[in-house]
Amino acid sequence: MSVKQEISPLVKTVVVPVGVERAFEAFTAETSAWWPMFGHSVGGAAANEVQMEGAVGGRIVEYGAEGELATWGTVSDWDPPTTVGFSWHPGGDPSEAGQVTVTFTPTGDGTEVQLVHSGWERRGDGARARLSYDTGWDYVLGKYVEFARSAG
16 A cells, blocks of 8 residues: 655745735625636636636636536635635545635735645655646736735
């Protein structure tokens, strides 16, 4: 029996120039306004929206013109405006889901948003996936920061 080696969590931190409540709302309730659907979705060009159902047990769902395209995860921690946690398996097998926890902390310049993505060892390609998400989360969170700046 082989033992899977633990893969360290991926940690990303950005600061947005808005208060904690607004930062949380933008991240959770307005995801479609900033998420780069074309390059970071299951449906690609067919995908036009993603919604996070704001409660423990709520789903994160990608939609297209014909309706649901894929489930990305399930909310496991909902504590507005400081924390949201969810399983993460966009279009994949939930048994291989990672865990993402996002915290929102007031700073002098707005809100520090820290994303921790763990559970890589559940995936057969965990080390490779972590490497890909390392740059992927940078890009996605960059879009979130741009949106928060402009939408205030």
